Amino acid sequence: MRVQTETRSFDCADSSHCELPTPLRMTKCLESVQNMFPFKLVYSDAYYLPIGEHVFPAEKYRRIRDRLISSHIAEATDFLEPEPATDQDILLVHKPEYVHKLKTGTLSPREQMELEVPFSPELVKAFWLAAGGSIMAARQCLSDKVCISIGGGFHHAFPDHGEGFCMIHDVAVAIRRLQRDDKIRTAMTLDCDVHQGNGTAAIFAGTRTESVPLPSVSSSTLSPGTATKTKMRGTHAGEVFTISLHQHNNYPLYKPPSSIDVDLPDGCRDDDYLAWLDNAISSGLRQFEPDLLCYIAGADPYREDQLGGLALTIEGLKKRDELVFRVARARDIPVMVTYAGGYARNIEDTVTIHCNTVIAAKEVFA
Numbered sequence: 001m002r003v004q005t006e007t008r009s010f011d012c013a014d015s016s017h018c019e020l021p022t023p024l025r026m027t028k029c030l031e032s033v034q035n036m037f038p039f040k041l042v043y044s045d046a047y048y049l050p051i052g053e054h055v056f057p058a059e060k061y062r063r064i065r066d067r068l069i070s071s072h073i074a075e076a077t078d079f080l081e082p083e084p085a086t087d088q089d090i091l092l093v094h095k096p097e098y099v100h101k102l103k104t105g106t107l108s109p110r111e112q113m114e115l116e117v118p119f120s121p122e123l124v125k126a127f128w129l130a131a132g133g134s135i136m137a138a139r140q141c142l143s144d145k146v147c148i149s150i151g152g153g154f155h156h157a158f159p160d161h162g163e164g165f166c167m168i169h170d171v172a173v174a175i176r177r178l179q180r181d182d183k184i185r186t187a188m189t190l191d192c193d194v195h196q197g198n199g200t201a202a203i204f205a206g207t208r209t210e211s212v213p214l215p216s217v218s219s220s221t222l223s224p225g226t227a228t229k230t231k232m233r234g235t236h237a238g239e240v241f242t243i244s245l246h247q248h249n250n251y252p253l254y255k256p257p258s259s260i261d262v263d264l265p266d267g268c269r270d271d272d273y274l275a276w277l278d279n280a281i282s283s284g285l286r287q288f289e290p291d292l293l294c295y296i297a298g299a300d301p302y303r304e305d306q307l308g309g310l311a312l313t314i315e316g317l318k319k320r321d322e323l324v325f326r327v328a329r330a331r332d333i334p335v336m337v338t339y340a341g342g343y344a345r346n347i348e349d350t351v352t353i354h355c356n357t358v359i360a361a362k363e364v365f366a
């Protein structure tokens with residue numbers, strides 16, 4: 001129904017309000033509109049990775065969706081169902097030989113081992129779908145300012161091989177697809193997973209000169225000692241600017257240079273992490289103007305993570321998300337989000353951290 005107030009009119013979809021006396025109806029309608037979810041979430045039950053008993057909690061995607069609905073953060077109608085990426089989309093990033101091996105199940109035993117998840121044709125389908133979900137989220141955020149795919153973020157996949165649980169680089173595929181469609185020219189990846197985005201750095205390496213240390217603009221806000229232990233380095237050339245904040249002493253052993261890498265020391269806590277994040281984003285946006293921001297919101301910088309060695313709290317991780325969304329909103333940069341890793345001892349913590357990313361976006365973009 002169309003509701004008219006003194007200053008504006010708006011649509012309310014809740015027909016139960018029609019039964020109410022006018023003043024109460026107005027209040028209820030206004031509440032409904034104010035609580036409306038301000039963007040779309042991309043999700044499919046088939047995001048589930050068929051990898052059996054594994055440290056990667058493949059059921060986290062469904063649990064996140066269920067929690068978002070049961071806690072009334074989002075409704076079923078706020079979710080979009082993605083289509084798998086096409087082979088042509090995948091080939092915008094990955095080498096034909098590698099794609100052929102995946103489609104025919106002919107990876108060598110060594111290549112299968114490097115992937116660190118058991119290969120199956122079903123797994124190939126799940127990764128094609130994750131890439132389709134990221135394409136959808138990237139497209140959707142251009143009109144809605146923000147869109148979150150409850151999956152993806154497979155930042156360790158390279159053009160010619162997969163590793164570290166990542167077969168296909170869904171975010172890179174999305175960027176290349178939107179560039180091909182002339183929807184965007186430039187993009188920035190902001191990777192906050194605890195592990196460096198080695199695949200992202202390699203894919204978008206372009207022609208770089210040797211990395212140089214960057215001056216820290218906010219080192220005065222950091223704890224004594226952290227500024228000297230943390231290294232921020234970078235240099236950039238190309239249409240995609242890559243930022244990675246990660247634990248230095250962690251996988252991958254070899255870290256190909258991103259446009260900006262922040263090598264954080266073991267045990268880095270909320271305040272220092274947030275200062276370095278702020279520093280890296282500011283530095284990146286002084287050098288580069290992206291048409292699209294791809295935020296890889298890993299849950300594994302959490303202090304209880306089994307594969308991470310940073311010490312962020314659940315509250316600190318939500319502040320991280322808020323910081324990213326506030327910057328994107330202030331600068332009017334569309335932001336698409338993917339989830340990457342999260343290996344908390346208690347899977348409910350991983351689910352909470354990922355749900356908080358949705359809540360943070362809802363608060364910032366409401």
Ligand SMILES: [Zn+2]
Nearest residue numbers: 193194195341
């Ligand atoms: Zn990770």
